[in-house]
Amino acid sequence: MADAGEVADGGVTRDGEPVRVLGIEGTAWCASAAVYDGARDDFRIHSEAYEPESGGIHPREAAEHMQEAVPSVVAAALADARDRHDGDGPAVDAVAFSRGPGLGPCLRIVGTAARALAQALDVPLVGANHMVAHLEIGRHRSGFDSPVCLNASGANAHLLGYRDGRYRVLGETMDTGVGNAIDKFTRHVGWSHPGGPKVEAHAKDGEYVDLPYVVKGMDFSFSGIMSAAKQASDDGVPVEDVCRGLEETIFAMLAEVTERALSLTGSDELVLGGGVAQNARLKRMLEEMCDARDADFYAPEPRFLRDNAGMIALLGAKMYAAGDTLAIEDSNVDANFRPDEVPVTWRDAGEDVAIAPESGTEVRGAEAVVDVGDVVTKRRVPKAYRHPELDRRLRETRTRSEARLTHAARAEGVPTPVVREVDDDEGTLVFEHVGDRDLARGLTAERVRAVGAHLAALHDAGFVHGDPTTRNVRVTGGSGTGAAEAGDGDEAGGIDDEAGDERVFLVDFGLGYHTEQVEDYAMDLHVFDQSLVGTASDPGPLRAALRDGYAAAGDDRVLDQLEAVEGRGRYQ
Numbered sequence: 112m113a114d115a116g117e118v119a120d121g122g123v124t125r126d127g128e129p130v131r132v133l134g135i136e137g138t139a140w141c142a143s144a145a146v147y148d149g150a151r152d153d154f155r156i157h158s159e160a161y162e163p164e165s166g167g168i169h170p171r172e173a174a175e176h177m178q179e180a181v182p183s184v185v186a187a188a189l190a191d192a193r194d195r196h197d198g199d200g201p202a203v204d205a206v207a208f209s210r211g212p213g214l215g216p217c218l219r220i221v222g223t224a225a226r227a228l229a230q231a232l233d234v235p236l237v238g239a240n241h242m243v244a245h246l247e248i249g250r251h252r253s254g255f256d257s258p259v260c261l262n263a264s265g266a267n268a269h270l271l272g273y274r275d276g277r278y279r280v281l282g283e284t285m286d287t288g289v290g291n292a293i294d295k296f297t298r299h300v301g302w303s304h305p306g307g308p309k310v311e312a313h314a315k316d317g318e319y320v321d322l323p324y325v326v327k328g329m330d331f332s333f334s335g336i337m338s339a340a341k342q343a344s345d346d347g348v349p350v351e352d353v354c355r356g357l358e359e360t361i362f363a364m365l366a367e368v369t370e371r372a373l374s375l376t377g378s379d380e381l382v383l384g385g386g387v388a389q390n391a392r393l394k395r396m397l398e399e400m401c402d403a404r405d406a407d408f409y410a411p412e413p414r415f416l417r418d419n420a421g422m423i424a425l426l427g428a429k430m431y432a433a434g435d436t437l438a439i440e441d442s443n444v445d446a447n448f449r450p451d452e453v454p455v456t457w458r459d460a461g462e463d464v465a466i467a468p469e470s471g472t473e474v475r476g477a478e479a480v481v482d483v484g485d486v487v488t489k490r491r492v493p494k495a496y497r498h499p500e501l502d503r504r505l506r507e508t509r510t511r512s513e514a515r516l517t518h519a520a521r522a523e524g525v526p527t528p529v530v531r532e533v534d535d536d537e538g539t540l541v542f543e544h545v546g547d548r549d550l551a552r553g554l555t556a557e558r559v560r561a562v563g564a565h566l567a568a569l570h571d572a573g574f575v576h577g578d579p580t581t582r583n584v585r586v587t588g589g590s591g592t593g594a595a596e597a598g599d600g601d602e603a604g605g606i607d608d609e610a611g612d613e614r615v616f617l618v619d620f621g622l623g624y625h626t627e628q629v630e631d632y633a634m635d636l637h638v639f640d641q642s643l644v645g646t647a648s649d650p651g652p653l654r655a656a657l658r659d660g661y662a663a664a665g666d667d668r669v670l671d672q673l674e675a676v677e678g679r680g681r682y683q
């Protein structure tokens with residue numbers, strides 16, 4: 112079936128001329144071809160879904176589906192393009208295809224089809240990253256300038272922000288993609304693929320049940336919650352209740368890390384993408400979270416959320432307009448193609464997502480409202496987007512651990528503010544005021560090295576910070592040179608950046624916990640490392656300083672494990 116999209120301004124042009132691009136998608140389950148027409152800024156999409164008879168997606172069956180369905184959807188799209196075309200020359204300016212990530216056998220079929228079509232039409236070939244396509248479609252349709260993007264799809268879950276010519280991964284899943292996690296549970300209870308819509312339907316009749324909630328900075332993991340959900344169902348908890356618990360927990364995790372990314376970047380725009388984004392509960396949570404912080408939220412309509420070739424054609428049009436085409440001999444597919452590997456040729460340098468907003472006397476962090484005066488009062492305000500029981504549990508436990516671990520860290524010689532008052536019913540803490548500015552606005556290698564040493568001291572004492580970022584470190588002294596923005600001069604009254612004046616304090620221990628696991632220590636370092644990548648204009652030397660500082664004081668096994676964490680292909 113062909114869908115005609117709305118006509119709008121802002122279609123993609125090359126040298127002032129609207130471009131028309133045919134896109135082909137087929138990374139896993141959806142064989143799809145579409146024509147994007149820059150003259151009308153509209154899309155005609157033809158899709159055929161693969162629906163496994165039992166179990167999940169079988170790569171071989173999925174490839175057979177592509178083999179069968181790609182030619183027919185491409186023929187339909189080409190007929191549309193020819194319909195639109197008047198005059199000489201080929202009906203489209205370029206052919207774009209999903210190069211990855213996805214299932215190798217499927218990708219190869221789509222790649223072959225795209226190469227053959229580009230050659231037959233004698234037009235350039237464009238290789239699109241499927242995850243970047245999931246986010247560009249929303250950015251394009253929203254008209255936002257430089258949003259944070261949450262991709263919630265089957266095989267992936269990423270938080271992305273554009274900076275210095277790349278989409279930086281601000282946070283991501285540490286194990287499976289969000290849709291795949293949900294689908295594993297539904298397979299366990301015997302439901303057919305895809306499970307997401309069934310969980311949504313059953314959750315409507317369910318009561319909330321507690322399940323493990325795991326976020327680490329802006330990263331998150333689903334393995335614990337999925338095992339607990341399967342166990343709960345085996346133990347006789349009604350499946351509707353487990354579905355409700357799953358939605359409330361998983362989507363609250365995604366909303367929280369997204370809020371953290373908005374807070375870290377200072378961005379007030381959020382765009383959602385990916386198949387799981389069709390879920391109404393997820394959209395409502397993100398909408399409420401954004402409303403509460405006066406941010407704009409945009410989710411495209413469902414046909415652009417689930418896998419579709421419209422998004423591939425649009426990204427293809429942008430890339431083609433930027434001259435970003437592929438020689439046939441360089442057009443191999445990449446099953447593990449990460450979004451941060453893509454040189455973003457179609458955006459300008461001035462479009463970076465904001466970083467490190469001005470701090471004032473009232474700071475709105477991701478979790479809390481913080482009054483910064485002679486003392487610092489932090490209130491974990493209730494989050495209307497979360498289920499009230501989950502909200503109460505998180506606010507209480509985090510307030511309690513923050514008080515305890517802030518104190519425990521100081522006992523290990525790590526500078527932290529003195530805790531003056533704790534009220535875990537109200538979720539309020541009162542701290543001594545420390546530092547002149549956040550590390551984000553005063554990044555130097557020396558300070559980052561100190562953070563490495565402080566984290567090593569915590570780990571040596573058997574606990575993690577849980578959310579070490581450049582915003583959760585306070586520093587004294589000058590504004591530094593590595594900061595993402597020019598800095599704000601010497602707001603603290605001009606203390607020089609001299610040895611002896613430097614103090615580096617850790618704050619915000621609410622996500623910390625006791626653990627003996629090397630993996631948890633490595634994740635702690637990884638979270639900080641990622642925040643350097645997300646906030647610094649030249650992160651290389653700072654990342655090296657982090658490792659130096661840690662190596663001097665900490666356990667080498669943790670640094671080895673950090674490499675393993677980074678090297679993990681997280682597409683399962």
Ligand SMILES: C[C@@H](O)[C@H](NC(=O)OP(=O)(O)OC[C@H]1O[C@@H](n2cnc3c(N)ncnc32)[C@H](O)[C@@H]1O)C(=O)O
Pocket residue numbers: 138139140212213214241242245263264265266267288289290291293294305306307308310311385386387388389390391416417418
């Ligand atoms: C690499 C590529 O092949 C992959 N695509 C993909 O996973 O298809 P996508 O259409 O983005 O997402 C499908 C997932 O989206 C879930 N889903 C669909 N409707 C849902 C709903 N109403 N609630 C929750 N999940 C839903 C499905 O269960 C399935 O896991 C990806 O983008 O990661």
Ligand SMILES: Nc1ncnc2c1ncn2[C@@H]1O[C@H](COP(=O)(O)OP(=O)(O)OP(=O)(O)O)[C@@H](O)[C@H]1O
Pocket residue numbers: 371374375470474475476477478479480481483487489528542543544545546548549578582583585618619621
């Ligand atoms: N003791 C302190 N002294 C000075 N400033 C502080 C102190 N504690 C917090 N701040 C400031 O308030 C900001 C927000 O605090 P905090 O990180 O604890 O809140 P949060 O809501 O948990 O934030 P997020 O989850 O986004 O990291 C910090 O980035 C820092 O600028």
Ligand SMILES: [Fe+2]
Pocket residue numbers: 241245264265385386417418
């Ligand atoms: Fe997808």
